[in-house]
Amino acid sequence: MTAILVTGSSRGIGAAAAAALEARGVEVIGHQTRSGDAERIAADFSDPRAAQMLWEEAMDRSGGNIAAVVNNAGLFEKNRLERSDIEWLDAWEDTIRINLTAAAQISRFAVRHWQECIAGQDGVRGRLVHVASRAAYRGDSPGHWHYAAAKGGMIAMHKTIARAYAAEGILSYAITPGFTDTSMAGDYLESRGGAGLLADIPLGRVATPEEIARIITFCALDAPPSMTGAVIDANGASFVR
Incomplete structure (x- = not known):
């Protein structure tokens, strides 16, 4: 059975993606930051060894049969300019x-593994799916320089991987959601005016985790x-390019 590694799969987009992939008959290897669920591997990415x-x-x-990796784990915390x-x-x-x-470390391990694998009938050896953010292109709030920079870096990394290894059957896709109805985004929405922020989204609502999970499943x-x-936008037309 095909196995797919999904980082940050304990809640939000990651949990929805894991469920969507499992519904397709895929074995999902989940990940969470702290121990608590034996079905997911605990690894705290603040530790360089994790x-x-x-x-x-x-x-x-x-x-040894990982066919795809979904780089979804993330940290979204405000970093005030006035801090020490x-x-x-x-x-x-x-x-x-x-x-x-x-995400770069895991992508590197995956690419090196797939380089030693036999390609399938479609010529594919493995797939990377990177869950980035609209912030990679539009930027973010004054308290989130670091988040926007990280997601911009993820997009640049993704494009580099895609160009470097396509001939070897190693594929890379990226998704750039806008606001998504998760606990992480909920805190952010509330901090920036709550429902008033929806005026900036022509669709009139934020995305659901299940919508992003459908895109992840398609890419994987x-x-x-x-x-x-490719970079796939999912932001309700709040940022078009």
Whole structure:
């Protein structure tokens, strides 16, 4: 059975993606930051060793048969400009590590693994799906420089991977949601005026985790190889490009 590693799968978009993939008959190897559910691998990405530990455990559980990785885990915490220098820098580095560096580490492990695998009939060896953010293109609030920078870096990384390894059958897709109805986004919406912020979304509502999960599932299982390198927006037309 095909196995897919989904990081940050304990709630929100990650939980919805895991459910959607399982409904397609996929074995999902889930991940969460802290221990508590034996079905998910616990790995705290603020620890530089955690990404490698997660990958090795996922490979062990799947018997070395990971067909795709969904880089979804993220940290979204405000970092006030008025903080002390060390507090501001610590928050910056934590967000970059969790949102970008850990995804880069796991992507690297996956690419190296797939380079040694035999391609399927469609020529595909493996797929990466990166859950980035509208912030990668539009930017974010004054308290979220670090988040926007991390997601912008993820998009640049994704495009580089797609161009570098397409000829080897290693595909990369990215999704850039806007506001999504998760606990993380809920706190942010409330901090910026709540329902009044919806005026900036022509659709008139935020996305649901299930909507983003449908896009993730498409990229992980169905997207044609010629789509590698694509970035799929899902923001209710609040930012079009």
